Amino acid sequence: MSADRENHDMTHKDIALLLADAADEVEIGIAPYQAVIRGGRRRRARRLAVAAATALVLCGSTGATLALAGLPGGDGDRVAPVATRPTAPVSPEERHVYAPQRTTLATGTDQGRxxxxxxxxxxxxxDESEARRQLDAMRAVEEEPTVRQAADLVGKTSYFVGRSIGGKSLVITFDTVKKMDPVKDGFEAESAPLEPGAAGPERLVVGRVGKGAREVMCKWQDGTTSVARKAFDASDDTRGQGVIRPAAGTPVNWFVCLAPSETGFESAEVVK
Amino acid sequence: MGDRKQARDTEFQSFVIGRWPRLMRTAFLLTGEQHAAEDLVQSTLEQVYVAWRKIGSADDPEAYVRRVMINAHARRHRRRLKEFLAPRDDSGLVREVADTGDRIAQADDRSALLKALAQLPPRQREAVVLRYWEDLTETQTAEAMGCSVGTVKSNAAKGIAKLRAIPGLAEMVSEGGRR
Structure with missing residues (x-):
């Protein structure tokens, strides 16, 4: 037992007892395991699709300036040209086994940063040899996949969606999957604070939509909204406005939304 | 592959069933309301399920779960702050207990404490609940809240001070609790 725990045990034991007493007020019931599994699978499906998908939308909300950087490629979507995907990649390097295809989904400035x-x-x-080398390469860039051993990477693609600000980077969502499923209907999204590790509002929203989606509306907790629209070509740079774009190596389009300061993500929907 | 998945599912099921009661109690202290507590725990476990491959093999899966729950609570609290803190006229647990004049004294005590907790800012409430109900160290609490140890100390101290300043609670505290 640590010193600080001993200390608080001595001085606030009365509070601890009262809390324990109050906690007994709750009706425990039976753990809703099946409901948890259903909900968890829905969340996992979203993440897998996100990984497999290709587009990220930047919803520049009020005051937010969003700009889109390079788009290394897509999956044949007419909106953006496929720039980096080789026709018949043979070597591991050509297949991006040891270095990922990176697509910048959005950039912007928030409070000067x-x-x-x-x-x-x-x-x-x-094979396992390629997998081992890939795992080493992933770890070198602090992208740790959800596998127990390198061999689990064989036959699978891995993706990591992250954000960086002020010299700090942190992954928002990631997965390792056999096949990235295209998004047929609707969309899936993940939210996170813009600042890695911060406990503030989840202002940043990253999601994927089907290739047919033309507009996504992000709704914020303060009741305001932002709209992300499909880019018409890879160089489309609509600063201050969200854009739906493809990303190299994924079969869907992606969007990014940033809420105004002091509010966070409430919901999003494909409106067109 | 299938066997491994089945083993993971079994492991996760055991985890859910085993941790559910304690998670519910913690969530109840954080939210002050039965249904909100159930929602918070279920949502937390859904997120844990998604990352179970990683969490299940971690040295301290509890720490991850706490972190997820605190993040979810903070997010929900920001969204429903007024809803949680407003006096309740219908089904709210806090008000329900307090309104019943012939409740036993213990229920009044619980009500007073829950009401006092509900009046704390969320970070202070989280710090108090994690430190004095979950019995975490300051370092563990800081990890769960995603903040520094100093912030934990500050929030816990302020929270405790506010709890002790409540007249009804002070009497209970002077008795060392009813149990």
Whole structure:
């Protein structure tokens, strides 16, 4: 037992007892395991799709300046040209096994600091040797996949969506999957504070939508909204306005929304 | 692959069933309301399920779960601050207990404490609940709240001071609690 625990045990034991007494007021009931599993699978499906998908929208909300940086490629979507995908990649390097395809999904400035949202998509290792080297490469850039051993990467692609601001970077969502499922209907999104590790409002929203989605509306907790619209070409740079774009190595489009300061993500929907 | 997945699911099921009661109690102290507590715990466990492959093999899965729950609570609190803190006229647990004149004294005590907790700012409430109900160290609390140890100390101290300043609670505290 640590010193500080001993200390608080001595001085606030009365409070601890009262809390324990109050906690007994709750009706425990039976753990809703099946409901948890259903909810968890829905969340996982969203994440997998996000990984497999390709687009990120930047919803520049009031005052937020969002700009889109380079788009290394897409998946044949007419909106953005496929710039980096080789026709018949053979070597691990050509398949992006040891270095991911990075697409900058959005950049902007918030309170004088530049931020960026990106997606890294790692190619599929064909054998354990490639997988081991890929795992080392991932760890070197602090992208730790959810596998127990390198062999679990064989035959799978891994993706990491992250944001960086003020010299700090942190992954928002990631996964390792056999196949990235295209998003047929609707969308899926993840939210997080803009500042990595901060406990503030989840202002940053990253999501993926089907190739057919033309507009996504992000709704914030203060009742305001932002709209992300589909880019018409890879160089489309609509600063201050969200854009739906493809990302290299994924079969969907992606959007990024940033809420105004002091508010956070409430919901989002495809409106067109 | 299938066997491994089944093993993970079984492991997760055991985790859910085993931790549910304590998580519910913690969530209840954080939210002050039965249904909000259930929602908070269920939502937390859904997120844990998604990352179970990683969490299940971690040295301290509890720490991750606490972090997820505190983040979820903070997020929900910001969204529903007024809803949680407003006096309740219908089904709110706090008001329900307090309104019943012939409740036993213990229920009054619980009500007073829950009401006092509900009046604390969320970070102070989280610090108090994690430190004095979950019995975490300051370092563990800081990890769960995603802040520094100093911030934990400050929030816990302020929270405790406010609790002790409540007249009804002071009497209870002087008795060392009813149990």
């Amino acid at each position: 530049t931020w960026q949202v990106y997606i890294d998509v790692w190619g599929v290792p064909r």
